[in-house]
Amino acid sequence: MPVQQALAELRHLLGERLSLSKADLDAHGRSESHFRTTPPDGVVFPETSEEAQDIVRICATHNVPVIGWGAGTSLEGHALAIRGGICVDFSRMNKILEIRSADMDVTVQPGVTREALNEELRATGLFFPVDPGANASIGGMAMTRASGTTAVRYGTMRDNVMGMQVVLADGRLIHTGTRARKSASGYDLTALMVGSEGTLGLTTELTLKLHGIPEAISAGICSFSDMASAVAAVTETIQMGIPMARIEFVCADTARAFNTYAGVSMDPAPHLMVEFHGSPESTAQDAERFAEIVADHDGSPFRWSSREEERRALWAMRHNGYYAILASRKGARALVTDICVPISQLARAVEETQADIAASIIPGPILGHVGDGNFHAILLVDLDQPAELEEAKRLSDRMVERSLALGGTATGEHGVGIGKKPYMAAEHGDAWDVMGSIKQALDPQGIMNPGKVVPGN
Amino acid sequence: MPVQQALAELRHLLGERLSLSKADLDAHGRSESHFRTTPPDGVVFPETSEEAQDIVRICATHNVPVIGWGAGTSLEGHALAIRGGICVDFSRMNKILEIRSADMDVTVQPGVTREALNEELRATGLFFPVDPGANASIGGMAMTRASGTTAVRYGTMRDNVMGMQVVLADGRLIHTGTRARKSASGYDLTALMVGSEGTLGLTTELTLKLHGIPEAISAGICSFSDMASAVAAVTETIQMGIPMARIEFVCADTARAFNTYAGVSMDPAPHLMVEFHGSPESTAQDAERFAEIVADHDGSPFRWSSREEERRALWAMRHNGYYAILASRKGARALVTDICVPISQLARAVEETQADIAASIIPGPILGHVGDGNFHAILLVDLDQPAELEEAKRLSDRMVERSLALGGTATGEHGVGIGKKPYMAAEHGDAWDVMGSIKQALDPQGIMNPGKVVPGN
Known part of the structure; x- marks a missing residue:
């Protein structure tokens, strides 16, 4: 078994920082929402970029999937090892490497959480504004193009990541972006990596824009x-x-x-x-x-x-x-929708969605970042009642259909993962195939978080 | 000759909207700065996206280069036909297709200029803020990731293009982005296309963010x-x-x-x-x-x-x-530098650059968008004195070296074209090869604006 050979080499490289314990495997196979648990074959805890490179090289040699893991707060099953493989948990790479107050930027490792970062920044009078609610890791937020309550003023991760270190599928470590406030120097690889959900590489370092704490x-x-x-x-x-x-x-x-x-x-x-x-x-x-x-x-x-x-x-x-919504129905799991439409279409999208949910067999409270035209219906299902999950999927399908018809998107901020992948062809058409071509060019073996974002795979 | 076959098919497709006149060829082979004139083999004037697709398909069949042309105001020779081929002039695709005041966005064809767009928008109380100075076309501004005087407040083209229609090298027409204010739906192809300088495709339609005209x-x-x-x-x-x-x-x-x-x-x-x-x-x-x-x-x-x-x-x-600077030295042409550094390094970068220029044999007045850390030395050379162009290149090399050492970029806003290509390897390292892999994946024949941005080619 190739995965056994990979595990043996990883053991040699990392010792106890490769875990095969059932508790660790299960913890890294679980999702915050309704997806079933799919544990990886092993969990590794790198401490340096070089170790992350070695991990990817070992997995590439044995053709074993590599899945990044931040804080595990994703809602679309992004980090589930649906083809098995090695989960790379960045919790030990959680350092704030350099705060540059004069330039209002900071360089961090991917495992630092947004709350830990802002705690550390407080004395400088600066803060990192992107706020998805959960205490997510910065690496995970970048890779899912997260946003949240403050995007209407400060933008999303797209707007606040200036550059990254990324380990590619072949083990190369590249640097994207610069610390300059703008650049017209070649393809925007930073923007390509932000939102790529670990399918093009693992990020091991990020430089972020900071903002002044308001008076x-x-x-x-x-x-x-x-x-x-x-x-x-x-x-x-x-x-x-x-x-x-x-x-x-x-x-x-x-x-x-x-x-x-x-x-x-x-x-x-x-x-x-x-x-x-x-x-x-x-x-x-x-x-x-x-x-x-x-x-x-x-x-x-x-x-x-x-x-x-x-x-x-x-x-x-x-x-x-x-x-709070999850707790409102005992034992329920959630299918979370995440459509985002032009502001002029928001009232219509919300009203039609509410009418749909009212006529359905399941509850679906709504909340959202309406300044961006983005809202969520949290569809509450009893997974023991297959009809309920079916109903939730039907409601979700209709929401996305409506969003696309109104000029919007299937996912404003949660990302694709496995939950929104069924909508990619309808949203992007031939552009989805172009995403597949880029994936193929950078990861021809298809080892980086396989089964996510792009067609097939 | 493949190009003759392509020209015959283009004549059949476009009639008089294929020009082979010396005046047109020369006008589309000329640069605003110091590069020598390199006329294309033909200039075409499409009126629809479908015609742009047909043009690219004909060129692909005969392996003939395709180079987009907006207003010809680029400073780095982006649109020069350095490998020959067909120049696609978008001046007839200059319509404003839809202004949506409630959503503060607009959809335009690539040939509209920023001044024409703002003239048309005036009655709505909205404006498009990106202002590179020259009355550039919106398509050209997007493809070079232009910015200018207002970027410190409103961002660059990266921040203000919401989506595009793009004709790919194989003639497919894709749509990138949506009209939603944010999205986490797959790879950010809009950001990949912005700044790609026509090496990945031709844009035939763009949706832009608008802003309220300040009170x-x-x-x-x-x-x-x-x-x-x-x-x-x-x-x-x-x-x-x-x-x-x-x-x-x-x-x-x-x-x-x-x-x-x-x-x-x-x-x-x-x-x-x-x-x-x-x-x-x-x-x-x-x-x-x-x-x-x-x-x-x-x-x-x-x-x-x-x-x-x-x-x-x-x-x-x-x-x-x-x-004004060009006119300050009679008969001179300009080599324009465009470095952008972190703000904390700006004083040092400007001072060291001035000292360098003061010690050189040529004049080089400086001006810049200092809120972004971006400035230009306009190096004035007499092209009849080869030593002067050599000196200008030496000064430019030193500026870029300095910028990269200080955490900056070789080009803040003008783009790569042919002028800044020699600096790409130093700025990006292995990431430059990644850009090459993406180019190879989307344009395996290498017909889209060959010789620009990416390695080799």
Whole structure:
């Protein structure tokens, strides 16, 4: 068995940092969402880029799959070893290598989590803004092109990764990008790697843009009688040019789930949660202008605060939204949808999705980053009832169909993994084959995270 | 001759829209900078994407090079037919196909120029911000990853192209991207195409992000006793978080060139030209805060205005900087450098470059987009004196070496073309070979703009 030979060589290279324990294999074969557990053949814990190169070379020699692993918070089964192989866990490569305050950038290893990074940055007055909710690893966030609540202001990983070290399928270590703020020097390999989900290589080092911690932050919440009014308020806020740092939507069912999970007492109605970054004057002004828009759309009074503890409580609740919704149906697993449409189509997309879910046999609370036109229905299924997963897939299919018809995408921020792969042909047409050609050129053996993103394979 | 067969088929396809006139061939073989004229074998003027596909298919059949042409304003010889072949001039594909104000985006054909686009957009209250100075075509700007004076605020073409139609080397027409504001759906082919300089395909349609025309704009100018003080003022402005829409630097020699060319009377000293976008209050406040920084660095009083005519005159002068500098030495041609470094290294890079030029036999006025760390020395050479071009190349080599050593890039915004290709191996190492593998995968015959960007070829 080639994998046995690879494991023997990896044992020689890494000693105890190759694990074959059932606990480790299972932990690295599990997904946060509904996919079944598919353990790898071994888990390795490299400590240097050179070790990552050696791991890939050994796997290439024996034609064994290589799958990167960050914090395991992905929702689309990106890191599942669906063809077996070696899981490369980057948790020991979690150093912050260099903070350059004057240039507002930082170089990190892939295993550092966004919370650990921001903790370390605090004293510098800078922060890394991309915030997918989960305490994901920076490497995983880059490889899935993550974004989250702050993308409306600070962009996604696409906009905030300046360069990377990447181990290719043949063991070469390349550097992409530079520390210059812009460059027109050849193909944008950084952008190609961001969102490639480990199918073109493993990242072992990343340089990120940082931003100044705002002098003042105001945040608040309000409810609406219906979803259309909430979405109309969002659209008007964008068109007025009010600079939001976050603008999040939750539906009535999500509000109910928060009440139970977080012990709060929200109206069972659609809500918006909003944050503004700037000076004390500008954030107060932004909050007041937003409050007027909310009032125009018959929303409840916009309650806002610039006090840190209130703000933290608000976003902690929002960040636990997925878990609150999961807990709202005992024993359920989630199929998470992630469509993103042009803002002008958002109200329609949300309304039609809600009508679909209301007519179905399963619950599907909705929440989303509506400033980007991105929202999630968390479809809750009992995996013991096959009809429920079928129903969830049907709802998901219809959402994606709708999104593509409206000029949108199957996945705004979660990535393709195995969950969204069935939609790639419809979304990209011949461009999907072009992705396959690029994969073939850089990984002709097909060992890098096989079965993900590209056709066939 | 394969090219004769291709020309015969193109004649059949396009009739008079294939030109073989010496005037057309020469006009499409000429460069804005120092490269020698290298005319193509024919110039075609497609009117539809389908015609562009047919053109590429004919050239592929006969193994004839295909080179895209926008407005011909490139500075690195990107569109020169250095291996012969067919020049595809997109000037007849210059329509604005759809403006979607609610989504703040627009779909255009590649031949529309940025000035024509902004003229058309004016009534909507939106604008397309990327501004390389020259009235370039949008297709050319995308393919060279152009930026310019406003990148410090609005980003480059990388940040403002949402999607493209691209004709590949085999004639397939693909669509990249969507109209959603973000997506995590597979490899970022839009980013791969932006900056690919026509070596992977021809773009026949582009969807662009638009921005709201600011309610108020203030702009002004000031001088400094030396370049280090000017650069220090820029760095401090960035670190204070004052949101500049433009921050441009010109050296004393450039100021002298402006005096002659534009009939102004600037001090023969380094200057900064700055612009702020926002509300009447915020732009006034920004200008006043900036004025304080300038005073702290012993600059001349910062004279600013929110009057449109003064602002227009200022930027018209700046946009003519290249031509003003060219005119400062009669009969000279330019070798234009374009390094971009981390901000913390900018003062050093500028000072060392100036010292080098001062010790050389040729003049080289400097100007640049210093908010991004990007600046140009316009090296003026008499092409009849071979030693001068040699000297210019030596100076350029040293600038790039310095930039790479400081964490920067060989080209911040002009692109690779043929002028910066000699620096690609040093800048990218093995990553340059990866670019070559991608090229090989998408254009195995090597017909798309051969001799540019990637190794060999």
